[in-house]
Amino acid sequence: MKNRRLFWNIVAKIEELIDSGQYPPGSRLPPERELAENFAVSRPTIREAIIALEVLERVEVKTGSGVYVLEHTKPCSSLSISAFELTQARALVEGEAAALAATTITEEELVRLKQTLVEMGKGINPELADKEFHSIISSATRNNAILMAVNDLWKLRETSPLVKAAYKDVCSQSDEKRLAEHTSIYQALADRDSQAARAAMHHHFNRLINALFEANEKKALEEVRKQTSQTRDLYSLSHLVS
Template sequence: MQNRRLFWEIVEKIEESIDSGQYPCGGRLPPERVLADLFNVSRPTIREAIIALEVRGRVEVKTSSGVYVIEKAQDVTNQLPVSAFELTQARALVEGEAAALAVFSITEEELNRLHQVLIAMEKGIDAENADREFHHIISAATRNNAILYAVQNFWHLREHKQNIKEAYSNVCHGSVDKRLDEHRNIYNALKNRNPQAARMAMHEHFNRLINSLFDASEAQALEEIKRKNNETRGLYSINHLVEHKT
């Protein structure tokens, strides 16, 4: 799991270097071996970081030429209203099929990485990044960059839209055991090469999540009703008159 944490750290460090102008737009990143030496990691880890940077629209990989920094695409995160319910439904639809598709192409090395992520989840090590990495591995295992791009953007919405961040934080921290069991079921279906089971396990994961979002939303609405009722009761109550008379 340490290598997986390094993967995201390297993505962030390279993005910082791009933003600072160290690697300007139109320029080429250092070769893979140079980056591996620079960050003291393996070349496969650098490859994973480059894939993520490409998905994020920060670099373009040109065959037999290199990896080039491109102009950052305009962030539309805050331009379109998206609710936590919409995001979760979209994730269920896309990631359910991604899990079913990944069954046919996921490698033993990727299955081992998923298993390491599960161990990290069991130990409570960096749970949020472990969750993100679990879904990233599966989407990458589809060998379909459009699916990988979609899943990465789902996570971008989850991490940058304030309403979604708040909604997810209200439900994710209170269901650690259930979330772990759901991820185990997804992993076992992939390991057993069962596409229908993989799809169903992913759907069950998101079905529980969206129902938890509804429960949290209803509880919040009830709290708001109670708050307003208490304000109204305080405004119109005649308890003080009754008590004074007594």
Template sequence: MKNRRLFWRIVEQIEQAIEQGEYAVGSRLPPERELAEKFDVSRPTIREAIIALEVRERVEVKTGSGVYVVNQNSTDNVTQKINAFELTQARALVEGEIAALAANSITDEELAKLHHTLVMMEDKEYIEEADQMFHQIISQSTRNSALINVFDSLWALRSSSTAIVDDYNMVCSTDNRKTLAEHTAIYQALSKRDASQARNAMHEHFNRLINVLFDKLEAQALEEVRRKNNANRDLYSIDNIVKLRS
């Protein structure tokens, strides 16, 4: 995750404005258009930021009314209890079915856009953006607003806590060729309009991510044990005791 998403910077600025009292608890945020002008970004970027703020329980979106600042201390921060394993498993289940549904509704134009993200990944240019675009195009091709909203919320959870961000950073630092191969398999299944194959390819993609998470965390744990053992070895070594006495 080398390239930080633009919407995340907007999230930080709005949170800072809330902390400084510019947007008081209970007040309504300015309309999407005004926020886009204020922060000099597109309206879709503002929408992504609002989704992230809602996941972080800084705002509440009331349909037909607007976006309101909430008292973060008045509710349990559920997102802090979500870990990267739970998020990845949830994404696998939801996006597996999204891929299966998309196989029957995706257009040739959307397939072309999907292929473009593979080219972006192959060129190692904007890898994170290409990854998001890939999954987003598939969700949007379902034509199901509920599933699209679920996808957007799950994606926003990637940035909802420091622990999840750190864990996903570890995953993103691994060999990009495997991710590209998995995305290609999903793309090929969608191109053939094969719902079952698309679902399975998406599941295999997330299954590897979960295994990578386990491998990385295991390596971290082993390194911590090694560090403590080395410290204890120095502490209790006879050579060290002799040096202290001399």
């Protein structure tokens, strides 16, 4: 375990040198012996670190030539995605998912879907019921790519601090509207009406994104009032004329 931690330390140190520009993309790393001496570790440890760097796509090992630094592209997960962008993406993806599911959903899935509406209505963990509702629809498409896309968007909603904060206030204040919108989606699916299912899903997300805009505007106004109040207190002449 100690050796494992050691070679990961070397990986981190080499990545730091690469990111600092000491070893730019296209350049060759020093030979294994030199790296071992520089980091005061064994050559097998350097080999393990190089293998790890190759797996991470930070370097390329060219037999007989050496180890070369690759151009590093940050993963998409590092992008900052707003609640507005996420909601728009969900509307586009889940609108089409609902349209497709209307032609493929089973009676059993409709029963499960209706149960989530019952749970939302009774306030039995409505957030979980909401997620299950959308998950059932994406599964009903019989398209694993759509299922993966919907799951990934939900994961982003649950893990992004910015998105979670934006959704928290909006969702907690609209349980009745959310239930009504989900009921409309369910009815369109039960009627096997693709156009109605798509429209109902779009209506749901349109209301949500408008609520996000309203919440954002309210927050901005509150911030302006706060700054104005602070400025007034700073420059007020009330103490001179009272």
